Amino acid sequence: MNKAASTIPAVGIDLGTTYSVVACLDEQERPRSIVNGEGDLLTPSVVLFEGDQVIVGREAVKAMAVDADQVADCPKRFLGRRMYPRPLHGQEWPPEALEAWVLDKLRRDASRTVGNFRHAVITVPAYFDEVRRKATQDAGYMAGLDVLDIINEPTAAAVAFGMAEGFLDERGEAKRPINILVYDLGGGTFDVTVMRLEGGHFQTLSTDGDFQLGGKDWDQRLVDFVAAEFMKRYQVDPRDDLSAAARIWRECEEAKRTLSLRGKATIAADYQGNWIRLEITRAEFESMTRDLLERTTFTCREAISAAGLSWDDVDRVLLVGGSTRMPQVKEMLAELSGRAPDDSISPDEAVAHGAAIRAGAILAAHAGRPPRLKIRNVNSHSLGVVGKDPKTLRSRTGILIPRNTPLPASATRTFRTQKADQRSILLQIVEGENPDPIYNSQVGRCTVPNLPKGLPAGQPILVSFEYEENGRLSVHVRVEGTDVELAHELNRENSLAQADLDRYRKQISGLPPQVIALATPI
Numbered sequence: 001m002n003k004a005a006s007t008i009p010a011v012g013i014d015l016g017t018t019y020s021v022v023a024c025l026d027e028q029e030r031p032r033s034i035v036n037g038e039g040d041l042l043t044p045s046v047v048l049f050e051g052d053q054v055i056v057g058r059e060a061v062k063a064m065a066v067d068a069d070q071v072a073d074c075p076k077r078f079l080g081r082r083m084y085p086r087p088l089h090g091q092e093w094p095p096e097a098l099e100a101w102v103l104d105k106l107r108r109d110a111s112r113t114v115g116n117f118r119h120a121v122i123t124v125p126a127y128f129d130e131v132r133r134k135a136t137q138d139a140g141y142m143a144g145l146d147v148l149d150i151i152n153e154p155t156a157a158a159v160a161f162g163m164a165e166g167f168l169d170e171r172g173e174a175k176r177p178i179n180i181l182v183y184d185l186g187g188g189t190f191d192v193t194v195m196r197l198e199g200g201h202f203q204t205l206s207t208d209g210d211f212q213l214g215g216k217d218w219d220q221r222l223v224d225f226v227a228a229e230f231m232k233r234y235q236v237d238p239r240d241d242l243s244a245a246a247r248i249w250r251e252c253e254e255a256k257r258t259l260s261l262r263g264k265a266t267i268a269a270d271y272q273g274n275w276i277r278l279e280i281t282r283a284e285f286e287s288m289t290r291d292l293l294e295r296t297t298f299t300c301r302e303a304i305s306a307a308g309l310s311w312d313d314v315d316r317v318l319l320v321g322g323s324t325r326m327p328q329v330k331e332m333l334a335e336l337s338g339r340a341p342d343d344s345i346s347p348d349e350a351v352a353h354g355a356a357i358r359a360g361a362i363l364a365a366h367a368g369r370p371p372r373l374k375i376r377n378v379n380s381h382s383l384g385v386v387g388k389d390p391k392t393l394r395s396r397t398g399i400l401i402p403r404n405t406p407l408p409a410s411a412t413r414t415f416r417t418q419k420a421d422q423r424s425i426l427l428q429i430v431e432g433e434n435p436d437p438i439y440n441s442q443v444g445r446c447t448v449p450n451l452p453k454g455l456p457a458g459q460p461i462l463v464s465f466e467y468e469e470n471g472r473l474s475v476h477v478r479v480e481g482t483d484v485e486l487a488h489e490l491n492r493e494n495s496l497a498q499a500d501l502d503r504y505r506k507q508i509s510g511l512p513p514q515v516i517a518l519a520t521p522i
């Protein structure tokens with residue numbers, strides 16, 4: 001066995017929208033969450049810029065009440081955009097660099113428990129597109145990590161529950177084939193994934209989600225309720241002031257947690273010297289948030305039908321994400337699925353635990369031991385290129401790999417040149433289901449130059465995609481009847497150049513650029 005690999009700790013990181021969790025495998029290969037520098041298992045994914053200092057976690061959350069404009073709250077929500085919406089400390093930040101500050105804190109804190117480590121598996125929501133996966137990987141790099149793999153949060157949760165609840169044996173294999181639904185409602189994102197576990201194979205059958213829906217939206221309903229009372233009584237809106245709004249939000253979030261345990265809670269708030277104290281019952285809270293819950297119900301139904309299953313085929317429903325502690329979630333799922341959901345692992349920790357198990361499997365493979373888990377994913381969004389409808393001349397999405405196709409997948413589709421003597425082709429790669437490409441997200445573009453002179457209109461162009469399990473896409477273009485061929489290095493829009501990554505890596509983790517050696521998925 002490779003000695004070096006065997007001493008590397010198996011670390012998994014759940015880089016959550018609101019909170020992040022780190023876990024590692026202990027000597028018996030059981031996952032354990034690791035406390036951070038403050039002694040907590042959950043680190044708020046919030047970044048404060050204070051003078052020259054960057055502070056992540058609990059202290060940054062506190063600062064939101066007094067210094068909100070210097071705080072990056074939930075940068076994960078903005079992954080895929082070029083920049084975080086506001087400058088911080090006079091500097092514009094790409095969201096992945098803010099995520100890197102979070103990861104850097106997690107790495108430093110966890111090092112105190114497991115020793116200095118570099119390698120980690122990081123999780124992402126299953127429906128994260130190619131751009132957001134790459135941004136997460138880049139965040140890991142900038143934080144000084146060697147990212148072993150990016151895996152889907154529901155897959156990680158299924159692995160952790162499976163090990164803990166005994167529907168997987170100690171080799172990580174399902175004792176009998178089972179179908180599970182993972183319902184993950186975190187602070188800022190929601191997703192639902194239907195998986196089939198057969199032996200050591202974890203196959204995602206379908207995945208769906210809403211990356212703008214989470215516990216924060218439930219909080220916001222309470223904030224709006226408090227603000228409405230303020231306006232009624234004092235004709236002022238505390239939401240106009242960032243810091244006052246942040247203070248009220250903290251009160252409301254606290255009240256929401258109380259309502260998961262008790263039938264009523266009180267919310268006290270002040271603004272411009274005015275005070276209010278409100279009482280709210282669980283029934284009132286549930287009624288003011290019913291539409292949010294129904295959005296998740298709808299997504300669950302869609303995911304079940306996309307998987308080609310009925311509720312009778314679902315053996316287990318797993319709860320992931322802190323917001324599944326709300327009784328309304330469990331009740332809705334019990335009614336929908338006809339079975340009580342599994343909640344034996346803390347919904348905050350399951351994902352990090354599964355990531356640590358995955359890290360252990362990868363490191364074992366590197367050390368020459370047989371792989372334990374085989375994870376088969378599907379793509380969560382269709383991938384295609386922008387083409388022109390020859391009849392209407394309107395731009396249309398030409399899908400090559402439809403969503404929910406098992407990965408790795410490859411596909412070829414024929415397009416045609418539009419006019420005679422066309423000398424180049426612009427290939428725009430998009431991700432999404434909409435026939436109109438405007439509504440899909442741009443993954444990248446490439447140009448095929450130097451077509452030979454004199455080609456007729458309608459010359460066939462064969463476009464091939466190869467989409468790997470880790471979400472990497474390679475594109476191949478061949479113009480029929482010519483020797484023009486292009487194997488494309490995807491030029492992702494909104495993605496940082498290597499020089500920028502290295503610069504941020506130095507600034508954030510203090511580490512020099514690195515060539516990554518170990519990041520080969522098994």
Ligand code: AMP
Binds near residue numbers: 216320
């Ligand atoms: P996660 O991103 O999975 O860590 O989930 C964090 C979200 O879970 C936040 O919106 C929290 O407010 C919410 N949360 C945590 N505990 C509870 C609870 N007991 N009741 C309701 N929501 C909770």
